[in-house]
Amino acid sequence: MKLKFLGAAKTVTGSNFYLSGKSTNMMVDYGMFQGKPEEVGMNSVKPEIEFVNLSAVLITHAHLDHCGRLPMLVNYGFKGPIFMTEATKALMDLVLTDSAKLAREEEAKAVLYTDDEVVEVLKQIKTVEYDKPFMVGEFKVTFLDAGHILGSSSILIEENATGKTIVFSGDLGNTPEPLLLPTEMVKKADMAIMESTYGDEFHGRREEIEDLKKIIQKAEREKGVVLIPSFSIERAQELLFIFDQLKKEGDMAQETPVFLDSPMAIKATQVFRDYPELYSKRLQLQVKSDDPFDFPGLMVCDSIEKSKQIKNYDGTKVIVAGSGMMSGGRVIHHAINYLGDSRTQLVIVGYQAEGTLGREILDGNKRINIWGNSIDIKAEVLEIKTMSAHADQGQLLDWLKKIGGLKEVALVHGEDLARLVLGEKIHLELPDVKVILPIVNQEIEI
Numbered sequence: 001m002k003l004k005f006l007g008a009a010k011t012v013t014g015s016n017f018y019l020s021g022k023s024t025n026m027m028v029d030y031g032m033f034q035g036k037p038e039e040v041g042m043n044s045v046k047p048e049i050e051f052v053n054l055s056a057v058l059i060t061h062a063h064l065d066h067c068g069r070l071p072m073l074v075n076y077g078f079k080g081p082i083f084m085t086e087a088t089k090a091l092m093d094l095v096l097t098d099s100a101k102l103a104r105e106e107e108a109k110a111v112l113y114t115d116d117e118v119v120e121v122l123k124q125i126k127t128v129e130y131d132k133p134f135m136v137g138e139f140k141v142t143f144l145d146a147g148h149i150l151g152s153s154s155i156l157i158e159e160n161a162t163g164k165t166i167v168f169s170g171d172l173g174n175t176p177e178p179l180l181l182p183t184e185m186v187k188k189a190d191m192a193i194m195e196s197t198y199g200d201e202f203h204g205r206r207e208e209i210e211d212l213k214k215i216i217q218k219a220e221r222e223k224g225v226v227l228i229p230s231f232s233i234e235r236a237q238e239l240l241f242i243f244d245q246l247k248k249e250g251d252m253a254q255e256t257p258v259f260l261d262s263p264m265a266i267k268a269t270q271v272f273r274d275y276p277e278l279y280s281k282r283l284q285l286q287v288k289s290d291d292p293f294d295f296p297g298l299m300v301c302d303s304i305e306k307s308k309q310i311k312n313y314d315g316t317k318v319i320v321a322g323s324g325m326m327s328g329g330r331v332i333h334h335a336i337n338y339l340g341d342s343r344t345q346l347v348i349v350g351y352q353a354e355g356t357l358g359r360e361i362l363d364g365n366k367r368i369n370i371w372g373n374s375i376d377i378k379a380e381v382l383e384i385k386t387m388s389a390h391a392d393q394g395q396l397l398d399w400l401k402k403i404g405g406l407k408e409v410a411l412v413h414g415e416d417l418a419r420l421v422l423g424e425k426i427h428l429e430l431p432d433v434k435v436i437l438p439i440v441n442q443e444i445e446i
């Protein structure tokens with residue numbers, strides 16, 4: 001087996017790997033590069049592989065940095081199957097359609113594909129179930145629940161003739177978490193390709209409900225705005241789930257409005273409702289008698305008009321809006337309206353990549369420029385790290401230690417510092433496992 005790292009190697013985004021055997025070639029993930037301009041430019045570069053010889057594509061999950069370039073395969077002449085779970089397909093449909101629309105609307109973004117190509121590529125999808133192995137040429141492929149977002153997978157691939165096994169972690173979840181089943185561990189593999197987004201961090205004890213309770217109660221006292229830039233998938237549903245709980249417990253006023261101002265998040269919440277079998281045990285119980293994503297005061301802003309009306313509501317309000325890293329979307333208008341007000345609390349609940357507005361604010365920049373508006377940030381900037389959908393250093397090490405017979409690990413999907421720190425830690429705790437930090441276009445023999 002040969003493995004080529006085509007993306008997410010020395011960068012966090014653009015997940016893309018090429019695995020070739022005797023007669024079968026597969027690609028794992030075909031994600032978009034996001035963040036820094038030099039990385040974004042890599043999106044339009046065709047990988048140096050023979051697409052006509054590609055047997056299949058396997059997709060770990062519906063985040064854009066793992067599946068965002070898929071429609072480009074139509075143009076490259078790939079006609080084979082694209083394997084993923086059913087929930088990933090449902091979410092990916094939303095994600096790709098939205099990404100094609102955003103690229104059309106925002107001049108700064110390169111148009112990588114059309115709506116028609118999105119429709120075409122969806123036709124090539126074959127859905128798979130967790131823990132049910134299937135063959136692609138000489139490879140036996142098994143999808144495991146990664147516990148990261150709904151439908152997310154780690155992918156285990158075994159070469160039939162040699163029994164050599166490689167596992168792609170995909171993104172690993174911050175497990176156990178309230179909405180999803182725990183991350184499934186891998187019993188045995190020779191090599192692991194592991195994400196390292198938070199390889200240098202610990203999230204700490206999960207206290208996000210308590211944290212949000214304090215934030216909301218402060219806003220209620222001061223009649224302030226709580227602005228939460230949120231990813232549409234998982235984070236938004238988790239926030240709704242928490243507000244539902246706070247209101248039930250009487251920790252948040254029934255009349256305090258929560259505006260869900262993200263068309264994508266509204267649609268993704270519907271997809272969540274369609275797959276209760278993927279919920280955590282506790283949530284499976286709760287949905288029997290209650291909708292965990294609905295509560296008094298929830299205002300769903302499914303049109304621009306409703307979004308604009310938010311500013312007419314005086315007093316305390318909570319606004320959950322996309323995009324999650326403030327790199328566009330409706331959150332930008334709210335940032336312009338409210339970040340200059342000292343009563344506003346800006347709550348960061350997800351990963352902020354280098355080069356994004358969210359990261360700039362989180363790094364302490366007090367004067368920012370949004371669409372030509374210079375804004376002095378007077379809002380309080382808070383971060384709730386425990387709400388991350390990613391495993392932290394401890395959880396990554398735990399996942400790795402449980403793999404029997406592991407000889408080698410390649411750390412991907414992390415910025416340099418995170419990979420170095422995690423690599424050192426693995427050296428110490430698993431001295432027999434060889435660690436590699438691949439760069440783009442590096443090829444290794446397995």
Ligand SMILES: [Zn+2]
Binds near residue numbers: 063066148171
């Ligand atoms: Zn992800």
